[in-house]
Amino acid sequence: MPKRKILMKGNEAYGEAAVRAGCRFYFGYPITPQTEVAEYLSRRLPEVGGVFLQAESETASVNMLYGAAAAGARVMTSTSGLGLALMQEGISYLAGAELPAVIVNTMRGGPGIGNIAPAQADYRQAVKGGGNGDYRTIVLAPTSVPEIFPVMELAFDLADRYRNPVIVLSDGMIGQMMEPVEIEEELPPLDLPEKPWATTGTMGRRPKNVIKTDYLEPEELERHNLRLAEKYAQIEAEEQRWKEFALEDAELVLVAFGTMARLAQAAAEVLRSRGIAAGVLAPITLYPFPTRRIRELADSPGVRSFLTVEMSLGQLVEDVRLAVEGRKPVSFFGRTGGIVPTLDEIVTAAEDVAAERGVRSR
Amino acid sequence: MSQEVRESRGPAVEEGAGVQTTSPKSSLVREREGGVDQKKVVFARPRGLTEAHTIYCPGCTHGIIHRLVAEVLEELDLLERTVGVGSIGCSVLIYDYLNVDMISAAHGRALAVATGVKRVLPDRFVFTYQGDGDLASIGTAETVHAAARGERVTAILVNNGVYGMTGGQMAPTTLPGMRTTTSPAGRDPALTGFPIRMPEMLASLEGAVYLARVTVTSPKEVLRAKRVLKRAFEVQLQGLGFSLVEFLSSCPINWKMDPVDALRYIETEVVKYYPLGEIKVPEGWKPLA
Numbered sequence: 001m002p003k004r005k006i007l008m009k010g011n012e013a014y015g016e017a018a019v020r021a022g023c024r025f026y027f028g029y030p031i032t033p034q035t036e037v038a039e040y041l042s043r044r045l046p047e048v049g050g051v052f053l054q055a056e057s058e059t060a061s062v063n064m065l066y067g068a069a070a071a072g073a074r075v076m077t078s079t080s081g082l083g084l085a086l087m088q089e090g091i092s093y094l095a096g097a098e099l100p101a102v103i104v105n106t107m108r109g110g111p112g113i114g115n116i117a118p119a120q121a122d123y124r125q126a127v128k129g130g131g132n133g134d135y136r137t138i139v140l141a142p143t144s145v146p147e148i149f150p151v152m153e154l155a156f157d158l159a160d161r162y163r164n165p166v167i168v169l170s171d172g173m174i175g176q177m178m179e180p181v182e183i184e185e186e187l188p189p190l191d192l193p194e195k196p197w198a199t200t201g202t203m204g205r206r207p208k209n210v211i212k213t214d215y216l217e218p219e220e221l222e223r224h225n226l227r228l229a230e231k232y233a234q235i236e237a238e239e240q241r242w243k244e245f246a247l248e249d250a251e252l253v254l255v256a257f258g259t260m261a262r263l264a265q266a267a268a269e270v271l272r273s274r275g276i277a278a279g280v281l282a283p284i285t286l287y288p289f290p291t292r293r294i295r296e297l298a299d300s301p302g303v304r305s306f307l308t309v310e311m312s313l314g315q316l317v318e319d320v321r322l323a324v325e326g327r328k329p330v331s332f333f334g335r336t337g338g339i340v341p342t343l344d345e346i347v348t349a350a351e352d353v354a355a356e357r358g359v360r361s362r
Numbered sequence: 363m364s365q366e367v368r369e370s371r372g373p374a375v376e377e378g379a380g381v382q383t384t385s386p387k388s389s390l391v392r393e394r395e396g397g398v399d400q401k402k403v404v405f406a407r408p409r410g411l412t413e414a415h416t417i418y419c420p421g422c423t424h425g426i427i428h429r430l431v432a433e434v435l436e437e438l439d440l441l442e443r444t445v446g447v448g449s450i451g452c453s454v455l456i457y458d459y460l461n462v463d464m465i466s467a468a469h470g471r472a473l474a475v476a477t478g479v480k481r482v483l484p485d486r487f488v489f490t491y492q493g494d495g496d497l498a499s500i501g502t503a504e505t506v507h508a509a510a511r512g513e514r515v516t517a518i519l520v521n522n523g524v525y526g527m528t529g530g531q532m533a534p535t536t537l538p539g540m541r542t543t544t545s546p547a548g549r550d551p552a553l554t555g556f557p558i559r560m561p562e563m564l565a566s567l568e569g570a571v572y573l574a575r576v577t578v579t580s581p582k583e584v585l586r587a588k589r590v591l592k593r594a595f596e597v598q599l600q601g602l603g604f605s606l607v608e609f610l611s612s613c614p615i616n617w618k619m620d621p622v623d624a625l626r627y628i629e630t631e632v633v634k635y636y637p638l639g640e641i642k643v644p645e646g647w648k649p650l651a
Binding site: 025027051053055056057059060061063064065066067068069070071072073075089090093097199200201202203204208209210211212213214 | 441442443444445447454455457461462463464465466467468471474475476477478479480481482483486487503504506507
């Protein structure tokens with residue numbers, strides 16, 4: 001199929017990528033710095049026979065997602081951390097009712113209204129949940145605008161495959177920056193999975209379907225939760241994804257996601273030019289966390305230390321420490337409040353860690 | 363009695379696969395023998411109702427209202443293309459009682475969920491079934507905006523003036539002076555404001571085209587409620603906009619009344635604050651007599 005190369009803003013790429021992944025329904029509420037996702041889809045979805053609807057709140061949009069997903073559609077919303085806070089009720093319901101839906105969450109500075117500058121301080125909010133109950137949300141994190149396309153396709157596929165909500169964790173930097181992307185001229189044909197469980201009206205074909213989250217008997221609810229847990233275990237076993245850079249001989253492993261993954265890679269290049277064998281592991285799936293690869297690195301005799309680089313006061317670092325399980329030291333560097341660390345700051349922090357942890361200078 | 367036999371109506375069970383098998387003894391279906399081979403059905407379980415036993419307290423009117431919903435769905439031939447959205451409250455298990463595709467929504471969110479369904483499946487019939495705490499308190503925003511958008515869905519509001527499931531707390535609809543577990547001295551409007559009349563409140567919205575209030579305190583009112591419900595459903599089928607029917611309901615347990623007194627209380631007291639009738643009908647429609 002012929003392709004064309006165009007310059008695209010990250011937030012618009014989320015919209016176009018969703019359309020290409022077969023999403024025809026969007027419900028959302030404006031919030032900076034992701035509003036262009038909604039603006040783009042308000043133009044784009046009607047062109048492809050879809051529906052764009054602006055909801056009265058994030059609470060309403062996530063529940064519209066719940067209804068649209070129950071009706072069998074590929075459906076998405078987009079928001080920022082403040083909006084995701086309001087959606088946590090609905091995300092818990094989506095997980096409990098096993099409904100597939102995609103939520104693009106573009107992080108900005110917090111807590112409270114904070115500011116609209118790029119941040120990653122909503123890592124815990126997205127990855128650890130915040131809604132009630134024993135549930136997990138699949139969380140994906142692209143590191144560039146072109147990567148948004150495969151990540152969004154993966155998001156919709158995983159949502160449908162596991163009947164689970166998927167959060168695509170973005171930040172104000174990826175959302176707002178423009179990069180060249182190569183996309184096929186024509187939309188791929190819609191080839192969506194059958195959803196015999198959907199509530200579409202029985203149409204004389206089958207017994208009624210029910211979408212629900214209530215299990216009034218404790219034993220029944222425990223069985224439901226155990227079944228969900230089995231699903232999460234399968235997701236953890238089969239869906240860990242990451243990108244890596246120069247890890248073969250790395251003594252210092254930088255771990256970072258999203259915008260910070262790219263800065264970490266640039267930092268690793270500088271560090272190598274200064275004789276420090278640095279490499280980068282960038283999780284693409286934040287849940288399931290790429291524990292397997294991190295543990296492998298922690299067990300590798302060459303690796304001296306880990307350093308997470310974040311736009312937060314240290315959230316990703318907790319999961320790296322859980323994965324490393326004390327095998328190697330894990331340090332943290334980050335800025336918060338909407339400040340993107342400079343390359344120099346990261347390199348200096350990494351050099352300090354390298355010196356402290358006995359990483360050889362070659 | 364010898365002239366009457368009790369028998370289930372076959373097709374209702376066969377077509378509603380997944381429904382519990384009918385036991386003739388437990389069936390409510392009653393047929394009259396008109397001869398050896400001829401039987402005329404005078405009363406039958408609507409195909410829209412399953413045979414599940416409800417959890418409702420004695421004297422609660424949810425059962426009557428469920429039946430009306432089922433009857434109207436059946437009469438309009440909607441059973442197979444209906445998606446119902448239940449909510450949180452005493453009627454949370456409605457998905458067990460109605461024999462149509464059902465979604466159970468979070469507290470207050472039924473009309474947002476219904477919006478999602480209807481936008482994906484515009485040719486399906488979509489209704490919500492909500493209590494007053496759900497629709498008029500925690501879900502007020504979802505209600506107002508679904509109505510303002512003119513969503514082609516129908517909301518059924520069952521207003522008993524209290525939070526029944528949690529044990530009788532004050533609702534936004536509780537009448538002034540009424541004692542509840544959170545207004546033990548009686549609701550004081552100076553402290554907690556005044557009850558909300560949802561249909562009247564929504565009536566100013568262009569998108570809300572059919573708004574009515576009924577009750578089911580007597581056979582006459584039940585029949586009237588059914589006509590109103592049918593009109594509300596027809597509004598959706600004709601794509602005219604949002605419709606809502608409020609049922610004034612009783613909660614004998616939390617009102618601490620016996621069931622008959624509770625119904626009389628609706629007829630004599632509740633209707634003074636919540637007048638019965640059609641509050642708004644589509645342009646060109648004649649109001650019901």
